[in-house]
Amino acid sequence: xxxxxxxxxxxxxxxxxxxLLRCNYSSSVPPYLFWYVQYxxxxxxxxxxxxxxxxxxxxxxxxxxxxxxxxxxxxLTKPSAHMSDAAEYFCAVSxxxxxxxxxxxxxxxxxxxx
Amino acid sequence: NAGVTQTPKFQVLKTGQSMTLQCAQDMNHNSMYWYRxxxxxxxxxxxxxxxxxxxxxxxxPNGYNVSRLNKRxxxxxxxxxxxxxxxxxxxASSDGPGLAVDxxxxxxxxxxxxx
Numbered sequence: 265x266x267x268x269x270x271x272x273x274x275x276x277x278x279x280x281x282x283x284l285l286r287c288n289y290s291s292s293v294p295p296y297l298f299w300y301v302q303y304x305x306x307x308x309x310x311x312x313x314x315x316x317x318x319x320x321x322x323x324x325x326x327x328x329x330x331x332x333x334x335x336x337x338x339x340l341t342k343p344s345a346h347m348s349d350a351a352e353y354f355c356a357v358s359x360x361x362x363x364x365x366x367x368x369x370x371x372x373x374x375x376x377x378x
Numbered sequence: 379n380a381g382v383t384q385t386p387k388f389q390v391l392k393t394g395q396s397m398t399l400q401c402a403q404d405m406n407h408n409s410m411y412w413y414r415x416x417x418x419x420x421x422x423x424x425x426x427x428x429x430x431x432x433x434x435x436x437x438x439p440n441g442y443n444v445s446r447l448n449k450r451x452x453x454x455x456x457x458x459x460x461x462x463x464x465x466x467x468x469x470a471s472s473d474g475p476g477l478a479v480d481x482x483x484x485x486x487x488x489x490x491x492x493x
Contacts, residue, residue, distance in 0.1 A: 307484030
C-alpha cells in the first residue's frame with residue numbers, strides 16, 4: 265500500500281526566498297512520484313514527476329524535486345519564490361505496476377509574502 | 379482545445395436527491411478518473427475507466443456509480459445524495475492505457491453541497 269505525508273499544511277515564504285515543500289512516501293514497490301499544483305478555483309496541473317533515471321527532476325515554473333530513496337522523500341524546491349507561486353501543492357505516489365491510481369498527500373498551501 | 383470540462387460548476391442538493399456530474403475531454407485520452415477532494419484529506423479516487431467500456435472502483439466508491447459513455451465522456455452519478463458526499467469533485471484524464479507513469483489532466487471541479 266502507498267501513502268504520502270506532506271509536512272506542513274501551510275508554508276509562508278517571502279518573495280525571493282527559497283521554497284521548500286516536504287513530501288515523504290511509503291510504498292512497498294518502487295514508486296512513481298508526482299507534484300501537482302492547484303491554483304484557486306482551478307483543477308490540478310502537473311508540476312513534475314519522477315519515473316526512473318535521474319533523481320533530480322526539473323519541472324515547470326522553476327520548480328524541481330529530488331527523489332531520495334534512502335530517505336523515502338521527494339521534496340519540492342524553488343530557489344526564489346514569486347507571488348504567482350501562491351497555490352496549494354500536492355505530492356502524489358503511484359506504484360510502477362498496475363493501474364494509474366494516484367495516492368495524494370493532504371496538500372501544502374504556499375503563501376508568498378511581498 | 380478545452381482539455382477536461384465538467385458540468386455543473388456548483389450544485390446544491392437535498393439529502394436523498396440524485397444527480398449526475400458530467401465530464402468530457404477533447405484530448406483523445408484513453409483513461410478517465412473521478413476524485414473527490416475534502417478539506418485536510420487531499421484527493422481520493424472514486425472510480426476510474428482505463429478504456430471505453432471499462433470501469434473500476436477506486437478508494438471510495440460507495441454511494442456512487444459511473445458510466446463511460448464513449449471515449450470522451452465519463453459521468454458520475456449519486457443515486458441518493460448524503461451530507462457526507464459534500465465535496466469538490468474532480469474529473470481527470472490521461473493518455474495511454476491507464477499506466478501509473480501517465481500524467482493526469484484535471485478539470486476545474488464541481489463543488490457539491492448536500493443539505
